[in-house]
Amino acid sequence: MKKHHVVIIGGGFGGLHAALAFKKEKNVKVTLIDRRNFHLFQPLLYQVATGGLSPGDIASPLRAVFTNQKNTQVVMGEVIRIDVDDRMVVLRDTVISYDTLIVATGVAHSYFGHDEWSQWAPGLKTIEDATEMRRRIFVAFESAEREDDPELRRQWLNFVIVGGGPTGVELAGAVSELAYHTLVNDFRTIDPKETRIVLAEGAPRLLPPYPEELSKNAEDVLTRRGVEVKTNTFVTDVQQHQVTMKCGDDSETFPTRTVLWAAGVKASPMGKLLADRAGAELDKIGRVKVNPDLTVPGHPEIMVLGDLANCPDKDGNPLPGVAPVAMQQGDYAADLITARVRGEAVKPFRYVDRGAMAVIGRNEAVAHLYGWRVTGFFAWLIWLFVHILNLIEYDNRLLVAVQWAWNYFTRNRGARLITHQPNLILRQPKNEEDWKRMHEESPELINR
């Protein structure tokens, strides 16, 4: 009997869990396509961005994950087209036909129509994003140390984090830990305690989808740790040396060289591709509206899952773009396909919401689990435990546990390397003449 061929595009939480769930299926063969050769544990990316963990600690080579799952082939490549009529996925140099297609390519960050902000406000979705954010954070302290002009020094020591969801909260907590503890004795000219950290969120409170009590707790803890939390605040402009924020009718310009973007998302271009080729309907951020069984309307052989899917919960609101949703959808997709191969029916997907959590920093987290609201040290322990447990490979778990234990007791962050473009200019030119002089001396060192 010919095996049912499932092609999965995207090795994130959704795609990976779908592929893993086929482990014992003898009648199915799986091809997992990803542009990268590793699965990335995105919830801990902020730790790489702040020097707490190394990229390798939170990345699992896909081939290592599937080395013993013989029904699964990993293909490193980029999909450029889907041929829906012939059921074929077109890569640059090859074509792969499918019986069922699972698309799980996730989301990228979005600048609400201001893509020009991206040069000053890097986002956090890939390993390269994280090492670039890390570079900017540590270059800011190095530049402040080298700057005599008190105003420019202030720019370097001011940080703005845009977006008060879990990533923004986690970044703000980590930068606070860095500035007020880890780096506190490291400099001779500046005092890192002069660092100002602003966290801007457009909604009336941090962590908008969480219970209000937890939002309040997160705000209190961050404030106590020196973060200036600004709610009801929208960023209206980002430039190299300042951010403009609006709160009600007030507009404020805040001098800063380092803006960390943890705000909007937009769907991966695969959504558009499915709209063009399979007539899928997209929501306003480009996610694919799927049937209750995660298939694309009119195409029972195409499923979309994870962040790329707009899948309504029982109240009709789209499910949040978090790892547990993607993981459950991955498992569901495998169940559905297996059942179909056997000629059985399956109920619509239903998300089992065990809760949500966000870490704020050392000994502090907020968690909403099975209806319970937990804060402080206990929530932090749960957060640690759940995150270590959910890492894909045993060696990642071991390494993260060891590093965290070390960082906890020493408050050190040993992975704070400035890599790629390390020679970027530290002191900014003061005027055009200054710039010219610097440029002539060593043109390759001028920052873009």
Place this chain on the structure above:
Amino acid sequence: MKKHHVVIIGGGFGGLHAALAFKKEKNVKVTLIDRRNFHLFQPLLYQVATGGLSPGDIASPLRAVFTNQKNTQVVMGEVIRIDVDDRMVVLRDTVISYDTLIVATGVAHSYFGHDEWSQWAPGLKTIEDATEMRRRIFVAFESAEREDDPELRRQWLNFVIVGGGPTGVELAGAVSELAYHTLVNDFRTIDPKETRIVLAEGAPRLLPPYPEELSKNAEDVLTRRGVEVKTNTFVTDVQQHQVTMKCGDDSETFPTRTVLWAAGVKASPMGKLLADRAGAELDKIGRVKVNPDLTVPGHPEIMVLGDLANCPDKDGNPLPGVAPVAMQQGDYAADLITARVRGEAVKPFRYVDRGAMAVIGRNEAVAHLYGWRVTGFFAWLIWLFVHILNLIEYDNRLLVAVQWAWNYFTRNRGARLITHQPNLILRQPKNEEDWKRMHEESPELINR
């Protein structure tokens, strides 16, 4: 009393150990200048290049190292000039005056006048070099998996390592471990066991400065592990898809896409700068010929140490460019300066040669210690112990020990990430028309 100001350029083994040796000196203040914000443990760079360790594991942030050494200031910056008469080091944006200057900026790799080879044969001196080498090694296997043409596939599965010193031997052993063990079940189309690994060395034997018996052992072990060792062999040409090697009158062209360069070195440009400004004499690879007390002739206030120094041993031959020499010279420089400040004299530098070692792979190393020759498992244990012990920070030691233990028992290499330019083309275009088509489809993906 005004403190004696020592300025050190370069935070490698020499500069770092000099700065650390001033720890308790109350009459000295130290400024350590480096372009990077971390000290790099270069002897383990080959582990990063082959996915065994992460960059953060072998890098120590300089500010963390000196956080409690209050007489030492770390400056991240690049020296563009030395003003010998006024005793000033000129950085782009500032000027630092010194009483004594220590220059320890090391060496870069050299292509024997064929810089055009660098695009096809990356060297291994920086973190970025290592992650680029890692990218190429793992892209080669991925590309082979995607290639139908048997000849092109063979190109991807052939590896050439140029240079049979410790780095070349260590790289060859690690690639052998990867191909014949770690990756052996990871692919579905290719068999990684078909990998060919050629190690080319110009001298008549591997590890030329070691006792002959150890060279012989290294060659035997590597051969047993599938490496084709070619001695008396010089590389005469490197192209995108082949390497030409010459042995005696025979010339051979070997098809390969992956050439790892572990051969020549040339001194850092600071050597030339010292020649121009301080009249220093350079040897043929640009190292500074120093007095027996490591000072530059005619300039007792300028010392050169580590790989940048050409310092004769007791037989008049230059000391080898290895970490123990640099570390001892760093300690010596601090002693000399401290003695001078006190008005005391110090004997010339004398290298205490405790020996040398190179690891070949799992359970195998060669070591020449205090006149003893050790091979096999015992040498490997010593190698492990010495390397972990010499890592600068405790957290590095802990992380490396944990990863090595894990890698040893599982034969896994968890840090095998393809990062930066991950989307480079995997399949090479077959002809110009093919190239055009691929280029039109997605121009950003074409490899340089």
